[in-house]
Amino acid sequence: MxxxxxxxxxxxxxxxxxxxxxxxxxxxxxxxxxxxxxxxxxxxxxxxxxxxxxxxxxxxxxxxxxxxxxxxxxxxxxxxxxxxxxxxxxxxxxxxxxxxxxxxxxxxxxxxxxxxxxxxxxxxxxxxxxxxxxxxxxxxxxxxxxxxxxxxxxxxxxxxxxxxxxxxxxVAVRNEQIPFRLPVDRVFSKDGFGTVVTGTMIEGNLSVGDPVELMPSGQRAKVRTLQVHNHSVEQAYAGQRVAVNLAGLRRDAVVRGDTLCKPDTLRLSRMLDVRLTDLKDSHRIIENGSPVHFYHGAAAHIAKVVLLEQDTLEPGQSGFAQLRFTEPVAVKRGDRFVTRFYSPMETIGGGVILDDCPPRHKRHQPEVIRALTIREGGSAGAQLQQLVEEYGYALPTAQTLAQRQSMPEEEMVQSLEDLVNSGALLEILPRRYLAAPLYRKACRSVEQVLAEYHKANPLHAGMKVAALRQKALRGAELKEADAILTAMLRGGTVTAIADRCALPDFRVVLTKRQTALRQKLLDSYRKSGREVPFVDDLYASFPNNERDDCKKVLENLVSCGELVMLTPQLFYHKDVYEEVCALTRDFFEGHPAFTLAEYRDLLGTSRKYALAILEFFDKTKVTKMVGDHREVIGSL
CATH class of the missing domain: 3.40.50.300 (P-loop containing nucleotide triphosphate hydrolases)
Incomplete structure (x- = not known):
């Protein structure tokens, strides 16, 4: 209806x-x-x-x-x-x-x-x-x-x-499929009911019993009763004048100008990017830095105007601007607003919100103007791609984007799929997206970091993933960075060797002496089993002229995954390490808690080897020390 x-x-x-x-x-x-x-x-x-x-x-x-x-x-x-x-x-x-x-x-x-x-x-x-x-x-x-x-x-x-x-x-039907929003224009108390707010529901629908959030305070309540046209209803819809009786919220907690909304669907910001118009009948020139009264819904705030393209707006002119506030505002992209002159009070202009939570901009920046031009008049696809790009490596979800664009989630999923099919976006994780230009930028960053690493470490099979994440994907969280690197692996930008990454055309080139030394070290570690020599003792067994090569080849074997470094002094051959892991897995099944002595007896080694392995397991969160024993907290 x-x-x-x-x-x-x-x-x-x-x-x-x-x-x-x-x-x-x-x-x-x-x-x-x-x-x-x-x-x-x-x-x-x-x-x-x-x-x-x-x-x-x-x-x-x-x-x-x-x-x-x-x-x-x-x-x-x-x-x-x-x-x-x-x-x-x-x-x-x-x-x-x-x-x-x-x-x-x-x-x-x-x-x-x-x-x-x-x-x-x-x-x-x-x-x-x-x-x-x-x-x-x-x-x-x-x-x-x-x-x-x-x-x-x-x-x-x-x-x-x-x-x-x-x-x-x-009149076009308002969108009832997105989270509800109701700017509060009246608030009062009613005997026997408590706090009541009224307003026009501009989006979504609201039912008795629903949880609500009051912005900008962030306080939460529940809907006790609803009225539309003085009649009690179970549900209210966008386009209706609604009275909402709130349970769990005091009268003095609400003021006119607040916004009632579905919890976690509105963002607070002290800056807004807008298209600002100075009315043709205005008697005022809007100058950069001018203070104005900002009206949105039932709320009124003081804002400073930062003109991004020009120094003044004459009557009849419009331009991109950033409004900066001394207190947070709760609005959405696409909302309309009105501005009045600071003093004396008279309406001078207004416009539309293009970004409800932008970064602080410098004036006269071409890239900022281009982005706002797309936000204002670009195709729906171009606007959505740009919105995804704003999130960077955070990989926004379809749900998050749907809320930002005031669209039903399934409609947003279809729009995102169309952009993925066109190559504008990548679905890095299920229903989580990365803009293609940012992905290409990430690829170039990874390639540059790896090229520098290969040049500095020619005998290493690759760079550790953790180090690559930190240097090439700055600002990305662990899960998101790993997902982006996985996409690069699938796309052939990088290759993986053990816990390292390398450029696809990179190859380790050993000298004849290093090749012979590599095989000698591998044989030695395999034969030594669980009681291998510590590194300093190993180096001492080689002639002085071979020790430098020994160190380089040892690093190569670790980088290739042929050796596992338990401590900087203790390496195991990968086959020996897998034997230890298999034995340990069986042991863990019957010993969720155990002592160092019990584990030493299991391996049949001296205490120092058993302790080195367990400390490695502690570091990799397989076990943890509790008092005088260890407990199993992960899996091998």
């Missing part, structure tokens, strides 16, 4: 509240002060039912200049606008400002309603109609219906209601 919000906008005392009452029978002025002063101060809410039994919510927003902040809070959830112009006054300053705000917030459809027609003659109504046409030219209301009505006599109300019904039927 479609859920639509209609919002009024217009100058103070132009009859918005009376118009809503004539359409719905509901008086949206709920405060004593509003009744007394005859103007709307706070947001008012009503709902309208059409002849086909469909419904829409209506927000009555304040028109007075002093209450513009409340108007902005209501405008953020509007699908369809009714710009109200009184017949006896025509367009006024706040009418222009409200129209600018609706345009900045991306509202694309609506009607203009001329109210109080009972106070003027038909000829005057036509003059007002011409005035309206001039003011809405170039806006989303250009060419839209202009309907004269009287809330007092009822004239024109049926025609307006019919027009609204037709336009409501054409």
């Amino acid at each position: 479609k859920h639509v919000i209609i919002g009024t906008a217009g100058h103070v005392d132009h009859g918005k509240t009376m118009l809503i009452k004539a359409l719905t029978g509901i008086d949206t002025d709920r405060l004593i002060e509003e009744k007394k002063r005859g103007i709307t101060i706070e947001l008012g809410f009503a709902h309208i039912e059409f002849d086909d039994h469909t419904q829409a919510g209506i927000i009555d927003v304040p028109g007075h200049e002093k209450f513009i902040k409340n108007m902005l809070a209501g405008a953020g959830g509007i699908d369809l606008a009714m710009l109200v112009v009184a017949a006896d006054e025509g367009f006024m300053p706040q009418t222009v400002e409200h129209l600018d705000i609706l345009t900045l917030l991306g509202i694309r459809d609506g009607v203009v309603v001329i109210t109080k027609t009972d106070m003027v003659d038909e000829e005057w109504v036509e003059i007002v109609r011409e005035d309206i046409a001039a003011h809405v030219k170039g806006t989303f209301l250009e060419g839209k219906p202009v309907l004269p009505v009287s809330a007092y006599t009822g004239q024109g109300i049926p025609e307006l209601k019919k027009e609204l019904q037709q336009r409501v039927s054409r």
Whole structure:
């Protein structure tokens, strides 16, 4: 079922509240002060039912200049606008400002309603109609219906209601398949219920019993009850005005401007990358470094404008900017916002959020401008590829990307598969992705590091994987780095030898003497079994002129996996080591805890050899020392 919000906008005392009452029978002025002063101060809410039994919510927003902040809070959830112009006054300053705000917030459809027609003659109504046409030219209301009505006599109300019904039927359905989000525009306590918040649900759906998170505080609660149009419901949907009764959250923990959302789906940031527009009717120039009031949903913050392309924005101009805040904000990419001049307070512009958690940018950086250009107007595939690239070696999941893009996860998976098939992305781990340009960069880094290593260590079969990860894939976590290296192995960028990597065309070249020495050492270690000589004793057994070659060949044998280094002084032939491991595995089955003496007796060696092997197992997390014995914690 479609859920639509209609919002009024217009100058103070132009009859918005009376118009809503004539359409719905509901008086949206709920405060004593509003009744007394005859103007709307706070947001008012009503709902309208059409002849086909469909419904829409209506927000009555304040028109007075002093209450513009409340108007902005209501405008953020509007699908369809009714710009109200009184017949006896025509367009006024706040009418222009409200129209600018609706345009900045991306509202694309609506009607203009001329109210109080009972106070003027038909000829005057036509003059007002011409005035309206001039003011809405170039806006989303250009060419839209202009309907004269009287809330007092009822004239024109049926025609307006019919027009609204037709336009409501054409409003696009909001996305109900992504995590819900509700900007809080009211908060109060109700006896017997506790804390209640209200707002327009702009995404997703919410059910009684669901866990929720309040941003930016991060406090969590559960939904006790839900109401839509004053009726209790089990579930609420995007596009509805919703009252949420929260269990486990105190009234003073919530303030207007907070955002209620599904836990762990919104990120906090003190910087936003945006497309910023200075309104053509603005009287202010936005300069680099200017402070502005930033309005998003029902929240208001102070931000510093950092212009990334130019030094100023003149009225009618727009450009890329980074907004920097003194406190964290909880927004999403694609959200709209409005900016007002710091002092005096007047609407000067607004725009759309391109990145909700960017790094700090320097100004006039071509690569930053290129990236933001793709974010703003690139194809869906190009934008998604760039988003994946931002995560670097972190390999974002399909779920994470779906939340960032406000897409259902399965739809995101299909989009990612298309990019993988096109070669733009690589699925390094199941449903975890790396941008192809970054993968190619990683390959070049690995090749460079290995080439330098081979040059410095020509007799080593390769570089240890741990060292390669650290030098060539800086910033990557262990699991992700290993997955990237595995992809390089599959692609032929590197080859693997034991626990080392090498370039595919690399070969160890030994001299005739080194080749003979290699075989002599292998035979010696194999024959020595479990009680091999320690390295210093081994070197001493060779003539002085062969010791340097002995050291190099020994390193070669370790790098090739022919020898296993238990300690810098003790090496085992790989066959002997496998025999020890097989014997040890059987021993572990009946001895989850054991002493050094028991293990020495198993091997039939002296204590120093048994201790060296066990310390190697401790280092590789097969065993651990507990008091005077060891316990098995891993497997061989």
